[in-house]
Amino acid sequence: xxxxxxxxxxxxxxxxxxxxxxxxxxxxxxxxxxxxxxxxxxxxxxxxxxxxxxxxxxxxxxxxxxxxxxxxxxxxxxxxxxxxxxxxxxxxxxxxxxxxxxxxxxxxxxxxxxxxxxxxxxxxxxxxxxxxxxxxxxxxxxxxxxxxxxxxxxxxxxxxxxxxxxxxxxxxxxxxxxxxxxxxxxxxxxxxxxxxxxxxxxxxxxxxxxxxxxxxxxxxxxxxxxxxxxxxxxxxxxxxxxxxxxxxxxxxxxxxxxxxxxxxxxxxxxxxxxxxxxxxxxxxxxxxxxxxxxxxxxxxxxxxxxxxxxxxxxxxxxxxxxxxxxxxxxxxxxxxxxxxxxxxxxxxxxxxxxxxxxxxxxxxxxxxxxxxxxxx
Amino acid sequence: xxxxxxxxxxxxxxxxxxxxxxxxxxxxxxxxxxxxxxxxxxxxxxxxxxxxxxxxxxxxxxxxxxxxxxxxxxxxxxxxxxxxxxxxxxxxxxxxxxxxxxxxxxxxxxxxxxxxxxxxxxxxxxxxxxxxxxxxxxxxxxxxxxxxxxxxxxxxxxxxxxxxxxxxxxxxxxxxxxxxxxxxxxxxxxxxxx
Numbered sequence: 326x327x328x329x330x331x332x333x334x335x336x337x338x339x340x341x342x343x344x345x346x347x348x349x350x351x352x353x354x355x356x357x358x359x360x361x362x363x364x365x366x367x368x369x370x371x372x373x374x375x376x377x378x379x380x381x382x383x384x385x386x387x388x389x390x391x392x393x394x395x396x397x398x399x400x401x402x403x404x405x406x407x408x409x410x411x412x413x414x415x416x417x418x419x420x421x422x423x424x425x426x427x428x429x430x431x432x433x434x435x436x437x438x439x440x441x442x443x444x445x446x447x448x449x450x451x452x453x454x455x456x457x458x459x460x461x462x463x464x465x466x467x468x469x470x471x472x473x474x475x476x477x478x479x480x481x482x483x484x485x486x487x488x489x490x491x492x493x494x495x496x497x498x499x500x501x502x503x504x505x506x507x508x509x510x511x512x513x514x515x516x517x518x519x520x521x522x523x524x525x526x527x528x529x530x531x532x533x534x535x536x537x538x539x540x541x542x543x544x545x546x547x548x549x550x551x552x553x554x555x556x557x558x559x560x561x562x563x564x565x566x567x568x569x570x571x572x573x574x575x576x577x578x579x580x581x582x583x584x585x586x587x588x589x590x591x592x593x594x595x596x597x598x599x600x601x602x603x604x605x606x607x608x609x610x611x612x613x614x615x616x617x618x619x620x621x622x623x624x625x626x627x628x629x630x631x632x633x634x635x636x637x638x639x640x641x642x643x644x645x646x647x648x649x650x651x652x653x654x655x656x657x658x659x660x661x662x663x664x665x666x667x668x669x670x671x672x673x674x675x676x677x678x679x680x681x682x683x684x685x686x687x688x689x690x691x692x693x694x695x696x697x698x699x700x701x
Numbered sequence: 702x703x704x705x706x707x708x709x710x711x712x713x714x715x716x717x718x719x720x721x722x723x724x725x726x727x728x729x730x731x732x733x734x735x736x737x738x739x740x741x742x743x744x745x746x747x748x749x750x751x752x753x754x755x756x757x758x759x760x761x762x763x764x765x766x767x768x769x770x771x772x773x774x775x776x777x778x779x780x781x782x783x784x785x786x787x788x789x790x791x792x793x794x795x796x797x798x799x800x801x802x803x804x805x806x807x808x809x810x811x812x813x814x815x816x817x818x819x820x821x822x823x824x825x826x827x828x829x830x831x832x833x834x835x836x837x838x839x840x841x842x843x844x845x846x847x848x849x850x851x852x853x854x855x856x857x858x859x860x861x862x863x864x865x866x867x868x869x870x871x872x873x874x875x876x877x878x879x880x881x882x883x884x885x886x887x888x889x890x891x892x893x894x895x
Contacts, residue, residue, distance in 0.1 A: 334769070334771070335773075335774055338765070338769070338771060338774065339774065339777060339778075339781075342778060343781060346781055346784075346785035347785075349785060350785055350788050350792070353789045353793060354792050357796065358792045358793065358795070358796040378796075414803070415799075415803040440799075442799055
C-alpha cells in the first residue's frame with residue numbers, strides 16, 4: 326500500500342477516535358451527569374428550585390441577586406462570601422486559604438466554590454440584597470498622575486441610586502448578557518454620597534491588565550455598567566462620638582476622599598485622621614486637595630507619607646509648612662496616632678499595608694471590630 | 702506455588718509489582734505517599750482507571766488496530782483512551798458519589814498522567830494477553846501499586862523517628878526506602894511459577 330493512503334487512514338482513525346471519545350464525554354456529562362433541580366432557600370424565605378450542579382454563585386446570580394466577585398468564579402478574589410447554613414458540602418482548598426478559621430467555623434463560604442447538589446440554606450450578605458445594576462455614562466476623564474486616572478460618571482439608571490461613603494462597585498467590562506461570566510473588577514467611589522448623580526472613581530492603570538487599560542481608554546459619552554454598592558468599610562450610627570482614622574495606600578485614597586467629603590457635610594464632624602501613603606510624592610495624587618481640605622476644616626488631620634525614593638526631590642514643605650512623613654504609612658501611623666484614643670479605623674490599600682495597619686491599631690487599643698478594611 | 706490466572710494476579714501484585722519492579726508511576730508514588738488517606742485515594746483511583754482503560758485498550762487493539770495493521774498508533778490511541786476515561790470517570794463520580802469525589806480530590810485527574818496506567822495497557826498488549834488475562838493483570842497491577850504506595854506511606858510515617866544520612870535529603874531517603882521495598886518484594890519470587 327502507498328504511503329499516502331496509509332497516512333490518510335491513520336489520520337482518519339485518530340480523528341474518528343478523538344471525535345468519538347469527545348462525544349462520549351459530552352454524552353456522559355449531558356445525559357448521565359445531569360443534576361435534578363435543587364431547592365435553594367435564601368435568608369429563610371420560601372425555597373426556590375434552581376438547576377443542580379452549578380455553583381452557588383451562579384445560582385444566586387440566577388435568582389437576580391448581584392453578589393460581588395471579581396475573579397470570574399475561580400476562587401481567587403475571595404469576595405463572594407456567604408453564610409451557608411445547610412447543604413454546602415465539603416470545603417474547597419481555596420476557601421481554607423481565603424477565609425479565616427473562625428469564619429469557616431461560623432459557616433462562611435465562597436459562593437463560587439460551593440456546588441449546588443442538595444437542598445441549600447444560605448444567607449445573602451446585606452449589601453448583595455441592596456445592590457442594584459447601574460448604567461452610567463462617562464462625563465469626564467482626567468490624568469491625575471501618569472498611572473492614576475480620575476473618571477467622573479453620570480448615573481443614568483436606576484434613578485435615585487445611593488451609596489454610603491467608603492463603599493465600592495463592581496465594574497463590568499461589557500454589558501453583561503445572559504450566560505457567560507463577565508469580567509468584573511471592584512472600584513471604590515471617591516465622591517460625596519450626598520451628590521450621587523455624578524460619581525468619581527480613581528483608576529490605577531495596570532499595564533497589560535484585563536480591565537484597567539480598557540477602563541482608562543473610555544472617553545466622555547461612553548457607557549459603563551456596574552453593580553453595587555458593596556462593602557462594609559463605612560461609618561455607622563454607632564460610631565458617633567469617636568475619632569475616625571483613615572489609612573490609605575495608593576488608590577486606596579479614593580474611598581477616604583468620599584468618607585471625608587461626607588463627614589464635612591455633617592454639623593459636627595468627629596476628629597478625623599487621614600494617613601495617605603505612596604511610594605513617591607507624585608503617588609500622593611490628591612495631595613493638594615487634602616491640604617486645602619485640612620486647612621479649611623480644623624477637625625481633619627492630614628498626614629501624607631512618602632517612602633522617600635531617592636529620585637524624588639526632598640520637598641519637605643508639603644504646603645502650609647506641613648511636613649511629609651518619611652517611610653511607610655503604617656510607621657507614620659505608629660508615630661502620630663495617640664494610643665488609647667476611642668476611634669474607628671477605615672483601611673484601604675495593598676494587603677500588606679492593611680495587615681500592618683491592623684496590627685498597629687490593635688496595639689493602640691482599637692477593638693478589632695472597629696477596624697474596617699478593603700484590600701486593593 | 703501457583704500458575705495460571707491466580708499466578709498472574711499474584712505476580713502483578715507482588716513479584717512484578719508495577720511500581721517496584723517496573724518503576725512505573727513513580728512520581729505519584731514518591732510525592733503522594735506522605736499521608737495514608739491520600740495514598741489510599743490515589744491507589745483506588747489508579748486501580749479503577751487502570752482496569753477500565755486496559756480493557757478498552759485491549760478491545761481497540763484486537764478489534765481495530767491489529768485487523769487494520771495500524772499497531773504503530775498504539776501509544777497515541779492508548780493515551781487518548783486514558784485521558785477520556787479519566788474525564789468520564791471524574792464526571793460520573795462527581796455526579797453520583799460526591800463523597801468519594803471529595804476524597805479523590807485532585808488525584809483522579811492526576812491519574813491521566815500516571816505512566817503505570819499506560820504501562821499496564823502496553824504490557825498486556827506486548828505479552829499478547831487474552832481478555833480475561835488483561836482484566837486480571839490490570840486489577841492485580843492496580844492493587845499492587847496501591848499496596849506499594851500504602852506500605853511506603855506507612856514507612857514514611859516512621860521516618861520521623863529515625864535519622865537517615867543527611868546528605869540523602871528527603872527525596873534520596875524515599876528512593877532508598879523504595880529500593881529496599883523492591884528488594885523485599887523480589888524475595889517473594891518463589892510464590893509464582895511462570
